Amino acid sequence: MAGTSEQPWHDVIRGREPRRRSRRRTGFAGAAETSPTVFLILRRMRAPLILLITIFAISTLGLTVIPGRDAAGQPYRMGFFDAFYVMSYTATTIGYGEIPHAFTGAQRLWVMGTIYLSVVGWAYAIGSLLTLLQDRGFRQALALQRFTRTVSRLREPFLLIAGYGQTGQLLGRALDALGRRFVVLDTSAERVDALDVDSYHADVPGLAGDAGSPRMIGVAGLEHPYCEGVLALTDNDEVNLVVTMTAALIRPSIPVIARTVSPVIEHRMQAFGSPTVVNPFDRFGDHLRLALRAPASYQLLSWLAGGPGAEQPEPARPPTAGRWIVCGYGRFGRELTEDLSAEGVDVTIVDLDPDADPGHSIVVGDASDPAVMARAHPERAVGFVAGTDNDTTNLSLIAAARRINSELFIAARQNRPSSAPLFAAVDVDQLLVPTEMVAREIYAQLSTPLLWRFLQDMPARGNDWAVHIVDRLQLHCGRRLGSVWKITMTRREAPALWPSVTTGDARLGDLMRSPHDRDEPLPAVPLLLQHGDETILGPGDDVTLAPDDQLLVAGDPPARRYLLDTMTNPAVAEYVLHDRSVPSGWLWQRVTGRVPR
Amino acid sequence: MSLEKVIFGFFVLLAATLNLGFFIGDLSDPRLHNVYELFAAVVVNLIATVLKFGDRTQIGAVHLATSLVADLQLIAAALVWAYATQIAAPGLSAQETASVVSLSGGALLANLVAVVLLVVETVSFHRR
Numbered sequence: 001m002a003g004t005s006e007q008p009w010h011d012v013i014r015g016r017e018p019r020r021r022s023r024r025r026t027g028f029a030g031a032a033e034t035s036p037t038v039f040l041i042l043r044r045m046r047a048p049l050i051l052l053i054t055i056f057a058i059s060t061l062g063l064t065v066i067p068g069r070d071a072a073g074q075p076y077r078m079g080f081f082d083a084f085y086v087m088s089y090t091a092t093t094i095g096y097g098e099i100p101h102a103f104t105g106a107q108r109l110w111v112m113g114t115i116y117l118s119v120v121g122w123a124y125a126i127g128s129l130l131t132l133l134q135d136r137g138f139r140q141a142l143a144l145q146r147f148t149r150t151v152s153r154l155r156e157p158f159l160l161i162a163g164y165g166q167t168g169q170l171l172g173r174a175l176d177a178l179g180r181r182f183v184v185l186d187t188s189a190e191r192v193d194a195l196d197v198d199s200y201h202a203d204v205p206g207l208a209g210d211a212g213s214p215r216m217i218g219v220a221g222l223e224h225p226y227c228e229g230v231l232a233l234t235d236n237d238e239v240n241l242v243v244t245m246t247a248a249l250i251r252p253s254i255p256v257i258a259r260t261v262s263p264v265i266e267h268r269m270q271a272f273g274s275p276t277v278v279n280p281f282d283r284f285g286d287h288l289r290l291a292l293r294a295p296a297s298y299q300l301l302s303w304l305a306g307g308p309g310a311e312q313p314e315p316a317r318p319p320t321a322g323r324w325i326v327c328g329y330g331r332f333g334r335e336l337t338e339d340l341s342a343e344g345v346d347v348t349i350v351d352l353d354p355d356a357d358p359g360h361s362i363v364v365g366d367a368s369d370p371a372v373m374a375r376a377h378p379e380r381a382v383g384f385v386a387g388t389d390n391d392t393t394n395l396s397l398i399a400a401a402r403r404i405n406s407e408l409f410i411a412a413r414q415n416r417p418s419s420a421p422l423f424a425a426v427d428v429d430q431l432l433v434p435t436e437m438v439a440r441e442i443y444a445q446l447s448t449p450l451l452w453r454f455l456q457d458m459p460a461r462g463n464d465w466a467v468h469i470v471d472r473l474q475l476h477c478g479r480r481l482g483s484v485w486k487i488t489m490t491r492r493e494a495p496a497l498w499p500s501v502t503t504g505d506a507r508l509g510d511l512m513r514s515p516h517d518r519d520e521p522l523p524a525v526p527l528l529l530q531h532g533d534e535t536i537l538g539p540g541d542d543v544t545l546a547p548d549d550q551l552l553v554a555g556d557p558p559a560r561r562y563l564l565d566t567m568t569n570p571a572v573a574e575y576v577l578h579d580r581s582v583p584s585g586w587l588w589q590r591v592t593g594r595v596p597r
Numbered sequence: 598m599s600l601e602k603v604i605f606g607f608f609v610l611l612a613a614t615l616n617l618g619f620f621i622g623d624l625s626d627p628r629l630h631n632v633y634e635l636f637a638a639v640v641v642n643l644i645a646t647v648l649k650f651g652d653r654t655q656i657g658a659v660h661l662a663t664s665l666v667a668d669l670q671l672i673a674a675a676l677v678w679a680y681a682t683q684i685a686a687p688g689l690s691a692q693e694t695a696s697v698v699s700l701s702g703g704a705l706l707a708n709l710v711a712v713v714l715l716v717v718e719t720v721s722f723h724r725r
Contacts, residue, residue: 043651050647057640064633080636081679 037141044132048125055121059087059114070101091118150205151221162211162243163234164191170439176200185211185220212239214246232258237265248272259438278441280434281332285339291318292343294463308483318409322382327367332387350376378404386412391419450552454528476523482556489549496573509541510577524555570596608645613708620705624698625691639671663711670704
């Protein structure tokens, strides 16, 4: 995992107002302004309108010039008023008849011509208007204008999501459930249309446009004062790089999370500011390494990352000693081979390309060919990785390898969401679904950044420490994870604790006592204490809490309520922290003279 | 030379000249103001307005505004004329003629501004 930039996300989570910087004119905001569609209509309607005016003018003029006769048979010429009246109802195909006097033959001949002329004129004008409304460019212009208007009217912090594929959709739903707003930019019009069908709580503005175009990113609200972050989630690394670059150059202050599967692109992204780069292959390799090196750490990681209600996972014990077979030496295979080699594991690569990597023993050929598979000797291996970019191939590889050696530890990569039931059925030991991996990682970072930090720093503490934490969690909360939440030692959030916190005599161990009986511990475990820039993982009972400290706690839902009670009720806080019984009512406090501090 | 510019200049000028033709002469004398000329002025002004649609430049916007003013004035003149000939006592009185012609005079001013704009645009185009 590359360097992270968590601090800005903290601001986001704490709900701090985004800094309103004076808008730098980048020249790109001007270009981002959209052409008003009304001009487009007017421009296209010029010819039909002029034709209509001309037809009306000629028809009216003709009527006034052609001699007629009145009822008495006297020569009579129609005035402009009558002529225009006749033309108005004739041209609009209403037809009241011959007014003010019955027409002569010459007049009828002229009116006949004008009827056909005006019908052609109307048909042309209305046809042009309808064509214009159907026109793709026009509709795009309309959609762009509507999108720009919606985005500029947003008055709450929002995230800009570039790329609304599987990852974007998963993340979008999760963010929406958290009550976060976001704006979507995607190349595919169908995916953007799907936004209307998806049942989001909030209205999600979406634009079908090139996510790799800085102008489109600008239109999607990069320079909006309420834009609090940019997520580059397209399946194209190049586009993600452009998004990262644009965000870093135009709005250096806002955090960026980008997805990529290429280490080269990751390096290039890191050159611009400090985006958080999520590489699913890299992360999977890290997890596998962690599982090899420190099974308990991995167990803790997957338990906490599983979210509320997650069962304690069985401690998976991937074999540390022995040879692994990696099928498919693409980007995924490469990452994984590197990680396995770094753990000192012997790796055999099976790939079509003979020059894949001279550093490892390699079997050239199609792994689904039984002869090739036999040459990799699965019977003497301990681990097997099905890592091609084709799900059918991966599934058949797993089946073939299992047939030869049923004891193999199997890791696989699932590329398409539709294959999920098949992979579940073959019961893989460790499964990578890149889109879900990215969505889960980013969600963990956005929803509870403290937990993210905990998961980042936790592996460094070693396996024994993780065993200790897992045991504590199991002791206090059972095998099912309740929830993980954050409390902050502020006057607003913990008014009852505030006096003790400011004087520095609030011990963490005392805080974690039950309000019913001080001698009983709360069914909760403090995971992490953030004190200024310093983080303490698994803080002990003797740690004293200071103002503005943030505490990450895992525990049962009742523990959360008890803790809230302690934090907000001075009498409870007095009892829990200092073992002093204080009446909660004002009168009795005065009568007994026992007042909470 | 672009045909579009020729047509545009033609209609803008024609609108102004027709307007002037109708306006000129004793304000209250119906014999000096031909209604056919008013009709032609209205039609040509409408066409000129449509020709100015969809121009996003500053000068284009002012062009459109002058045309809209001229249209408004000329249509008002035509309505007064229709009222005078059809609804009020038959025949144009001196007073009614004066109001029709003075309304077209207002349109003439707007049309003159349009002509000035046209000239300014042409001259500044050459300078560049």
